[in-house]
Amino acid sequence: MLAAMSASPLPSPSPGGARARSSGDACPGALRLHRADDGALARIRIPGGVLTPRQAGVLGSAAERFGDGELHLTSRGNVQLRGLAPDCGAELAGLLDGAGLLPSARHERVRNVVASPLSGLDGFGTVDIRPWLTGLDRLLCASDSTTALSGRFLFALDDGRGDVDALGADLTLVGDGDGSALLRVGTGDAVLRVPSADGPRAALTAADAFLDAARATGAWRVKDLPGETRDALSADVARRLRQTVPGCSPEQRPRPLAASPPAHGRVPGTRHGDALSVGVPLGRLDPAQWRLLSGGGELRLTPWRGAVVTGIAAHRADGLLDELSAAGLITGPGSPWAGVGACIGQPGCVKSLADVRAQAGAAVGPAGRLPVYWSGCERRCGHPHGEWIDVVATPGGHRVSHVRADRTAVAVATVRDDPDALAAAVAAARGPSA
Known part of the structure; x- marks a missing residue:
């Protein structure tokens, strides 16, 4: 049954609602496994989503050896292994450490860094963020203070195109046309201009300032701080940077509200081999799909549950694209799976009220203008940013809402016990693709 359309806001908790520390940080990692309904879960942080062929091969082997064989991509470009035996932790950690995926046991859960996935490949952007990525990760792992960061705290490195700046990270470095970097603290319009080479050090200074501000409030992230404390944090970061970074200056630069993920297909303009x-679909890769993806050069996992494969010989690119398409991956425009996401749902999560992955698959239709995300409960784990259609399983059915770029949400419909009506409501809410 389809309930009447309503323009009232979504009931709380709304997507992305603030969280304060009421207990210890329970975010899973590679060394701290999380018990789920389908077995233990490991989350491996991969700064910038960048994997060498060897590292990708080790992850694939670990998934098959210890888990359900699948690799699950997260909205931060990380990888989760599921269905793990509860006693495999030491052996898994040794395997990951040998591949360079655990540079610091004390810091492995705070290495949350997203980066523009096409940086240095397609000629767009104003800076190649790779020096920032390696520099920031090295500084994070060398700092005693950063071990206190929450596993939810997020850094973003944007090469100037605005893609990951739109994700609303806690600390964002953005490349600018004059070769400098802009540091954004939280999601406000205020930025601090610093020399590009000082960008990683400036981000670390800002992280230390956040930790000082968070001690009194118990905040996990910048957005969790009370408003007056957020304002004071920005001023404190500016004060600290003026003391240590020559040429630091405050400016206003509005944060883009809509991100543009890489288009699917061949990446134009690459200089060192082709890239795809x-x-x-749903961020889930079986062993054969993972082997296809990781059989080329460097692999870059994206915050949109996708991947960029680099270093492909030109004569091999079209054939590999065809193989990836035949394997069920999205390789061009118009795919009905483009923009469709879901949390793990039942049976993997005890809190989920529905098998939302199966429901999302059953409702896949023509490509839509807006992304859609299916959640098994009000937590909406892994939901996208910007504008999307929000489908949440509730005790009374599925609530379909339109989340706008300003984070306001408007109810569209409530559907009860009717898969066809649910698919129609989602398709109508998404709108036709351009």
Whole structure:
């Protein structure tokens, strides 16, 4: 049954609602496994989503050896292994450490860094963020203070195109046309201009300032701080940077509200071999798909549950694209799976009220203008940013809402016990693709 359309806001908790520390940080990692309904879960942080062929091969082997064989991509470009035996932790950690995926046991859960996935490949952007990525990760792992950061705290490195700046990270470095970097603290319009080479050090200074501000409030993230404390944090970061970074100056630069993920297909303009960008339906890769993706050069996992494969010989690119398409990955425009996401749902999560992955698959229709995300409960784990259609399983059915770029949400429909009506409501809410 389809309930009447309503323009009232979504009931709380709304997507992305603030969280304060009421207990210890329970975010899973590679060394701290999380018990789920389908077995233990490991989350491996991969700064910038960048994997060498060897590292990708080790992850694939670990998934098959210890888990359900699948690799699950997250909205931060990380990888989760599921269905793990509860006693495999030490052996898994040794395997990851040998591949360079655990540079610091004390810091492995705070290495949350997203980065523009096409940086240095397609000629767009104003800076190649790779020096920032390696520099920031090295500084994070060398700092005693950063071990206190929450596993939810997020850094973003944007090469100037605005893609990951739109994700609303806690600390964002953005490349600018004059070769400098802009540091954004939280999601406000205020930025601090610093020399590009000082960008990683400036981000670390800002992280230390956040930790000082968070001690009194118990905040996990910048957005969790009370408003007056957020304002004071920005001023404190500016004060600290003026003391240590020559040429630091405050400016205003509005944060883009809509991100543009890499288009699927061949990446134009690459200089060192071809590159391919593909989407992964529901972020889930089976062993054969992972082997296809990781059989080329460097692999870059994206915050949109996709992957960019680099270093492909020109004569091999079209054939590999065809193989990836035949394997079920998204390799071009118009795929009905483009923009469709879901949390793990039942049976993997005890809190989920529905098998939302199966429901999302059953409702897949023509490509839509807006992304859609299916959640098994009000937590909406892994939901996208910007504008999307929000489908949440509730005790009374599925609530379909339109979340706008300003984070306001408007109810569209409530559907009860009717898969066809649910699919129609989602398709109508998404709108036709351009």
